[in-house]
Amino acid sequence: MPNKHNLATVAELKEKLSRAQLLLIGEYRGLTVAEMSELRKAVRPTNAEVVVAKNTLTKIAAQEAGLQDLDDLLGGPIALTIAYDDPVATAKALNDYLKNAKKAMPIRGGLLGQTRLRGEDLERVASTPSREQSLARILGGVNAPASRIVGALNGVMRNIAYIMAQVGEGKGKAGGAAAEA
Structure with missing residues (x-):
């Protein structure tokens, strides 16, 4: 029987995942609390957030939100980077943070809309023109x-x-x- 806290966490994750334009799953092993705070601060201006969640609860929330093919990315200590508006801006902010970070946070993969991404696709997404640049062109x-x-x-x-x-x-x-x- 699931407890109330886990049910609330799954509901909250489901809501966040269903609104996500970009979802990136990374392994935060070895990052300090201060480094995680810096990461959160780096993506916050792009209307994104970094969430640390249990794998089992994330799997359940992803299935309920209709997101498939994430099970192989979940395992160990994971952090979800969830972008709600401009996925390119968030990818750029995350990519810039990871380039300048003292410790690496390997990105396992994720989803851009419903398209599956590999970890190395982060740089490709970050290098695409932003929404504003595309509209200007x-x-x-x-x-x-x-x-x-x-x-x-x-x-x-x-x-x-x-x-x-x-x-x-x-x-x-x-x-x-x-x-x-």
């Missing part, structure tokens, strides 16, 4: 033809204004010459 591509059209129309209008100014100056000179004669 798309908007730049959409905006470029419009900018060229506006530039071309401005050039035509400028040429027409120049021609009209020349014609106006010519008529003024021709009208003045006719009056003198």
Whole structure:
């Protein structure tokens, strides 16, 4: 019979895992409390969190949340990095932290949406453009033809204004010459 604390933990993990855009499972063996706090602080600005959970409870919560193929990643002391918004920003923050950390925290793998990741995929995810960068590229591509059209129309209008100014100056000179004669 499961106790109330474990049931509450499974419910909380299920809720977090069901909202996860990115889930990374790493082994935190050897990390101090201070280093885990630094890791949590590193990913917090990206709307992500690092959770230490029991493997059995994580398996149950993952199954209830509909996440498959995680059983082989669970075992030993694990930490779950869960990103709720931008998975790329979280992957970058985690990757930067791991590069600068004194002790390594091996990433076993995880999920990006429903796609299974291996541990070495973290760097690949971290190197992809962020959501904002991707949107800027798309908007730049959409905006470029419009900018060229506006530039071309401005050039035509400028040429027409120049021609009209020349014609106006010519008529003024021709009208003045006719009056003198």
